[in-house]
Amino acid sequence: MFRSPPTTLPISRFSIIPRAATLAAAVFACSLAMPAASAQGVPASGAAAASAxxxxxxxxxxxxDKRQTALDARTAENEYAYGVAEHNCYSKFFVNACLGRARDKMRDARGRIHAEQLALDDERRAAHAQQRDEQDALRRARDEQEAPQRAATAASNVQAFDEKQRQHALEQAQRGAEAPQHAADQATYDAKQADYQRKLDQARLNAASDAQARALRAQHFAQKQTDAAQHKADVEARQKQAAQKAQEKQQQEQQQQEQQKRLQQEQQESD
Structure with missing residues (x-):
């Protein structure tokens, strides 16, 4: 039965080529950009081996990477060719038969690519294992060559630690020898501090006593001032009272004299 061909090709099949090319370019660029492992710190005899x-x-x-890029390109080309063949089959009379042949051709190519991919993966794993073994061997050789230096460093560290311990013991002994002098100095300092504290306490007591005495003197002075003012007021009051009495007495004497004069005049007039 004849089927009308689709108007467009499957986009997902034809979009594989740009993605595969981009991936391959990125992988190849990364492989070129990877720096060689540094051999710094490795002895001269091992540096050449490490560099090689x-x-x-x-x-x-x-x-x-080159072989992987080629396999990726073949995979993309196989998928693209199958997409084109599948598209062309819809313009033929025996569509199913054409599609079957195209699918078989695609699967056959995919199987060969898959087999080569498995072989490449096996080689890559084997190479990685060999590289790990070589790196381990170089590391062991470097460790063996650096062992004397590490031993010398460890011995130097032990010697430095022992020297620090001896210096610490010497300082401890010196502090122990100076302890009596420190104790005497401390006792002298404590005595001076105690004497200073006693003088300070006595000065505070004297200051309190002087302040109390001044307060009493001030109170006594104020009382004397009050008493003097009261005495003055009493004297003035008595003086005023005495003056008033004298004035009254004088007035009485004047009245008596005037009365006697009047009596005398009256007596003279009656004679």
Missing amino acids: ASDAASAQARDF
Whole structure:
């Protein structure tokens, strides 16, 4: 039965090529940008071996990346070719048969690519295992060559620690020898402090006593002032009273004299 071909190709199949190319370019750029492992700190005899191993590993990694990029490109091309064939089959009379042949061709190519991918993965894992073994061997060799230096450093550290311990013991002994003098100095200082405290307390007592005495003197002076003012007021009152009595007496005497004069005049007039 004839089927009308679709108007558009499956977009997902044809979009594989740009994505695969981008991925391959990124992988290849990363492989070129990876720096070689630094051999700093490795003895001269091991530096050359480490550099050679690093160069070999870098070359092998570039080869793996190149082969992976090729497999990715073949996968994308296979998918694209199947998409084109599938699209073209819809314009033929025997559509199903055409689709089956296209699918079989795609699966056959996919199987070959998958087999090569498995082989590449096995080689990559083996290379990584070999690199780990070589790195372990180089590390062990470096450790063996650096063992005397580490032993010398450890011995120097032990010697420095022992010297610090001896210096600490010497300082302890010196402090112990100086302890009596420190105790005597402390006793003298404590005695001076106690004497100063006694003088300070006595000065405070004297100041309190003087303040109390001044307060009493001030109170006594104020009382004397009050008494003097009262005495003055009493004297003035008595003087005023005496003057008033004298004035009254004088007035009485004048009245008596005037009365006697009148009596005398009256007596003269009667004679």
